[in-house]
Amino acid sequence: MRVLRLRRTLGTLLALGVLGGSVSCTAAHGDDARPADDPPAALTPFEALLPAPASVRAAGPGYALGPGTVIRTGAGRDGEVRRVGELLAQQLRGPSGLPLPVVDGGRGDGIRLGIDEDAAGLGDEGYRLESGPGGVTLTARTPAGLFHAGQTLRQLLPVTGRGTVPGGTVTDRPRFRYRGAMVDIARHFFSVEQVKRYVDQLAQYKVNTLHVHLTDDQGWRIAIDSWPRLAEYGGAGEVGGGPGGHWTKEEYRDLVAYAGERYVDVVPEIDMPGHVNAALASYAELNCDGKAPARYTGVKVGFSSLCVGKERTYEFVDDVLGEIAALTPGRYLHIGGDEAHSTPAADYAAFMDRAQAVVGRYGKTVVAWHQLAAARPAPGAVLQYWGHDRTTAAEKTKVAAAAKAGHPLVLSPADRLYLDMKYEAATKPGLAWAGYVPVKRAYDWNPGAYLAGVPESAVLGVEAPLWTEAVTTRAEWELMAFPRVLGLAELGWSPAAALDWTAYSRRLAAQAPRLEAQGITFYRAPEVPWS
Numbered sequence: 001m002r003v004l005r006l007r008r009t010l011g012t013l014l015a016l017g018v019l020g021g022s023v024s025c026t027a028a029h030g031d032d033a034r035p036a037d038d039p040p041a042a043l044t045p046f047e048a049l050l051p052a053p054a055s056v057r058a059a060g061p062g063y064a065l066g067p068g069t070v071i072r073t074g075a076g077r078d079g080e081v082r083r084v085g086e087l088l089a090q091q092l093r094g095p096s097g098l099p100l101p102v103v104d105g106g107r108g109d110g111i112r113l114g115i116d117e118d119a120a121g122l123g124d125e126g127y128r129l130e131s132g133p134g135g136v137t138l139t140a141r142t143p144a145g146l147f148h149a150g151q152t153l154r155q156l157l158p159v160t161g162r163g164t165v166p167g168g169t170v171t172d173r174p175r176f177r178y179r180g181a182m183v184d185i186a187r188h189f190f191s192v193e194q195v196k197r198y199v200d201q202l203a204q205y206k207v208n209t210l211h212v213h214l215t216d217d218q219g220w221r222i223a224i225d226s227w228p229r230l231a232e233y234g235g236a237g238e239v240g241g242g243p244g245g246h247w248t249k250e251e252y253r254d255l256v257a258y259a260g261e262r263y264v265d266v267v268p269e270i271d272m273p274g275h276v277n278a279a280l281a282s283y284a285e286l287n288c289d290g291k292a293p294a295r296y297t298g299v300k301v302g303f304s305s306l307c308v309g310k311e312r313t314y315e316f317v318d319d320v321l322g323e324i325a326a327l328t329p330g331r332y333l334h335i336g337g338d339e340a341h342s343t344p345a346a347d348y349a350a351f352m353d354r355a356q357a358v359v360g361r362y363g364k365t366v367v368a369w370h371q372l373a374a375a376r377p378a379p380g381a382v383l384q385y386w387g388h389d390r391t392t393a394a395e396k397t398k399v400a401a402a403a404k405a406g407h408p409l410v411l412s413p414a415d416r417l418y419l420d421m422k423y424e425a426a427t428k429p430g431l432a433w434a435g436y437v438p439v440k441r442a443y444d445w446n447p448g449a450y451l452a453g454v455p456e457s458a459v460l461g462v463e464a465p466l467w468t469e470a471v472t473t474r475a476e477w478e479l480m481a482f483p484r485v486l487g488l489a490e491l492g493w494s495p496a497a498a499l500d501w502t503a504y505s506r507r508l509a510a511q512a513p514r515l516e517a518q519g520i521t522f523y524r525a526p527e528v529p530w531s
């Protein structure tokens with residue numbers, strides 16, 4: 001094994017001991033004393049991996065992919081390993097044009113995928129990638145781990161997909177279980193096709209959760225059989241007066257299946273008891289005064305509320321959550337709970353008690369925005385924190401107390417991870433209520449020590465929401481998400497010791513040709529050393 005000297009900035013990339021792994025190494029870049037403004041030397045493929053893996057050992061010659069390369073899938077999980085192999089083949093064939101046939105097992109050269117249930121150190125999503133002249137072996141305890149291994153393999157190859165996977169071993173597993181992105185299809189409507197495209201973009205960086213904000217004042221975007229006007233009428237509009245739209249159940253199921261094949265869980269959100277004007281406009285009976293308001297195309301928040309004192313409201317909640325739960329294989333159901341400014345606090349708590357009980361009855365775990373901490377979160381409910389540096393200490397303390405009481409937190413600080421915040425004053429799309437969020441700010445913080453009194457063990461993970469009041473096209477969506485969402489991916493996956501802005505900014509720069517090859521619109525942030 002060839003052990004090369006590490007540059008200090010890259011040394012942190014390789015957090016050893018996390019997996020009980022041994023020595024790690026990557027190529028050196030000369031003198032540590034080099035001024036910071038020198039153009040950075042090119043990274044080796046191992047160094048450029050994003051998110052940074054837990055451990056890398058470079059060793060000897062690698063494996064050259066060629067016309068004869070075969071993908072061999074070991075038996076296991078009812079053909080699921082084979083399916084992971086087929087998907088990897090498809091991803092590698094795209095750029096390379098190589099045939100890459102997928103075969104069941106057998107010995108020999110090529111790319112080998114296999115389950116090893118005893119590889120305890122790899123956890124539920126980790127993997128080992130070993131590369132040498134005879135091929136590349138991907139090993140994991142689960143198909144999800146094999147999928148992630150495949151994404152690492154893609155990054156170890158040149159953008160063209162043809163070339164040599166460097167020799168060595170990557171042993172890797174995530175820091176956090178929940179690594180999410182949210183899309184708001186309520187303020188501006190987006191198609192399932194666009195969301196699938198995002199799933200592909202995210203899954204390659206090991207993001208494993210897609211939260212879909214399905215309903216809000218401006219639109220109800222999912223068909224509900226028992227309340228058909230919600231989507232038909234309540235979905236026919238959006239911010240700014242466009243036509244809006246909604247997803248049929250078939251389309252939603254299709255998205256869930258597509259995401260599932262890429263080991264991305266969909267978390268649907270029905271926002272209640274506020275943010276419900278589209279529902280109130282669709283059904284007069286949901287209103288306390290029995291009168292339906294007009295549909296809403298503005299951007300104000302906090303003015304609508306379900307009628308907490310009416311029994312019909314709970315029939316609605318039960319019907320809607322029942323149908324959504326039936327469409328959702330994942331464990332989580334998000335019920336919003338944010339900015340219920342038109343619902344008195346006692347009513348809010350009473351409503352959330354009943355809504356949470358409904359979620360439990362349908363066998364799902366509640367997720368809600370952190371305002372639920374001020375009421376009575378149900379046992380096991382997950383709170384999604386979206387505060388920021390100026391959030392009051394009192395509010396933070398409530399969230400910390402809920403975490404102490406056993407409620408896992410998903411962190412989405414608005415001034416770090418809100419992808420709808422402008423990068424800078426000149427950014428055209430987006431909002432700025434939480435301030436500007438440059439690429440460095442989005443990355444350069446520690447989710448494990450972010451909230452006072454909240455230990456890392458209470459953090460389920462991180463999520464980057466993309467709200468769409470001021471995001472109207474695919475190009476704007478991608479511009480706001482990329483490259484910041486890659487920072488989210490690394491915060492969620494890489495060991496704490498690997499987090500280092502300087503090293504990360506180089507890894508990020510190295511991703512540019514991949515983003516370009518995939519036709520992704522992204523912001524060339526000035527603080528990143530793009531080549």
Ligand code: NGO
Nearest residue numbers: 301338339369386420431467
């Ligand atoms: C807030 C608000 C949303 C807005 C978003 C815009 C939460 C949880 N509620 O975040 O309705 O769309 O800000 O940034």
